[in-house]
Amino acid sequence: MDILEARRLLSEHGQQQLLDYYEELSEGEQASLLRQISEVNFSAFHGLKAGGARKLGELSPVPAVTVSEIDAHRDEYRALGLSALRAGKVAAVLLAGGQGTRLGSDGPKGAFDIGITRKLSIFGQQFANIADVTREAGVYFHVFVMTSELNDAATRKFFAENDFFGYPAEKIHFFVQDMAPSCDVHGKILLSEKGKIAASPNGNGGWYASLVRSGDGRILESEGIEWLNVYAVDNVLQRICDPVFVGATIKSGFGCGAKVVKKVSPDEKVGVLCLEDGVPAIVEYYEMPPETAAQRRPDGELKFAYGVILNYLFNVQLLSRTLEKRLPVHLSFKKIPHIENGQLVTPESPNGYKFEYLVLDLIKLMGSCLAFEVVREREFAPIKNRTGVDSVESARALLEKNGVML
Numbered sequence: 001m002d003i004l005e006a007r008r009l010l011s012e013h014g015q016q017q018l019l020d021y022y023e024e025l026s027e028g029e030q031a032s033l034l035r036q037i038s039e040v041n042f043s044a045f046h047g048l049k050a051g052g053a054r055k056l057g058e059l060s061p062v063p064a065v066t067v068s069e070i071d072a073h074r075d076e077y078r079a080l081g082l083s084a085l086r087a088g089k090v091a092a093v094l095l096a097g098g099q100g101t102r103l104g105s106d107g108p109k110g111a112f113d114i115g116i117t118r119k120l121s122i123f124g125q126q127f128a129n130i131a132d133v134t135r136e137a138g139v140y141f142h143v144f145v146m147t148s149e150l151n152d153a154a155t156r157k158f159f160a161e162n163d164f165f166g167y168p169a170e171k172i173h174f175f176v177q178d179m180a181p182s183c184d185v186h187g188k189i190l191l192s193e194k195g196k197i198a199a200s201p202n203g204n205g206g207w208y209a210s211l212v213r214s215g216d217g218r219i220l221e222s223e224g225i226e227w228l229n230v231y232a233v234d235n236v237l238q239r240i241c242d243p244v245f246v247g248a249t250i251k252s253g254f255g256c257g258a259k260v261v262k263k264v265s266p267d268e269k270v271g272v273l274c275l276e277d278g279v280p281a282i283v284e285y286y287e288m289p290p291e292t293a294a295q296r297r298p299d300g301e302l303k304f305a306y307g308v309i310l311n312y313l314f315n316v317q318l319l320s321r322t323l324e325k326r327l328p329v330h331l332s333f334k335k336i337p338h339i340e341n342g343q344l345v346t347p348e349s350p351n352g353y354k355f356e357y358l359v360l361d362l363i364k365l366m367g368s369c370l371a372f373e374v375v376r377e378r379e380f381a382p383i384k385n386r387t388g389v390d391s392v393e394s395a396r397a398l399l400e401k402n403g404v405m406l
């Protein structure tokens with residue numbers, strides 16, 4: 001893209017401010033800015049409506065395969081899952097591009113040390129969980145690790161320093177998630193430097209598009225990988241490529257599966273898997289009206305009982321069709337440092353919007369989903385905060401309950 005094209009494009013979308021300092025830039029910086037401009041999807045900034053709750057369709061409970069039903073078919077599901085793993089049809093995708101602001105650690109969230117008498121990183125514990133499966137299956141599966149521009153180098157370094165947690169390094173593939181530009185309250189895209197568009201990681205929902213763009217899609221094809229188990233970095237009890245879950249999802253004939261747990265209370269801060277207009281979808285806790293969340297069945301159980309734990313299994317073929325569909329964009333109101341009148345301004349209160357795609361929105365696009373209930377004390381120990389709910393403290397207690405020496 002040359003400067004004339006850029007000027008035309010920007011005036012079409014009312015974003016001419018991006019060239020305010022163009023004449024002050026070096027030749028290299030000018031070329032870089034034009035490249036950044038050519039990559040922006042400007043239509044996303046038209047008629048911004050932030051924070052407004054999306055209009056929900058008609059909600060009804062999703063039928064789930066319950067813990068007792070799973071127990072009754074455990075051997076059958078496990079055998080099916082193990083044979084898919086042994087045939088190399090299953091791989092894992094670790095979502096580790098988040099910034100972990102609530103935990104407040106400098107480095108990648110997965111590098112956070114949760115040990116007490118020994119060093120034990122979140123990554124380390126998750127790879128210990130993986131080892132349970134690879135021992136049973138007798139094979140290693142591919143693990144794709146999504147990082148962001150902000151933590152990619154530190155994440156790779158941490159893996160290398162820790163000898164890839166005993167996992168074969170050639171089976172671990174890092175890819176960097178895409179960034180999304182940030183804008184002010186009027187939808188005007190901000191500059192973080194005179195020649196640089198302010199941008200932040202585009203949320204955990206863009207993982208498949210980023211994986212394909214990185215070139216790793218070729219590994220999926222050449223290795224014949226049919227299923228991807230996507231999981232969050234911040235649950236230390238995460239069971240990864242769990243053969244029983246894999247087998248049950250394959251058996252169901254659905255395009256994806258989601259591990260769910262029974263919610264502890266109507267207002268627990270987890271997304272709820274339910275049917276929206278008859279299609280499986282996840283409704284975020286802040287989107288569901290409190291009176292709906294509080295509804296109970298005649299037996300006293302919550303009507304919308306199943307919370308997601310960010311552990312999904314996706315069929316790759318169906319997933320690639322979702323690339324043509326549009327994931328909704330979520331806006332969050334944040335403090336965004338930016339250039340104003342030629343100076344860097346670091347705001348003390350939120351001044352603009354960051355854009356994110358969320359993995360939970362993929363479920364609706366997939367069209368079908370197996371809700372697979374797991375026992376929360378065994379599989380759900382999220383670490384979002386230092387103390388209190390979903391914290392290092394609560395996760396340590398759950399790890400100890402599961403026999404992990406800290």
Ligand code: UTP
Pocket residue numbers: 095096097098099100101102103109146177201202203204231232233234384
């Ligand atoms: P969270 O939504 O908890 O966000 O991520 P976070 O950035 O880790 O933490 P806070 O909100 O700043 O405290 C859920 C999962 O999605 C991943 C995270 O790494 C985590 O595994 N994630 C989140 C990404 O991979 N990329 C993103 O842009 C955001």
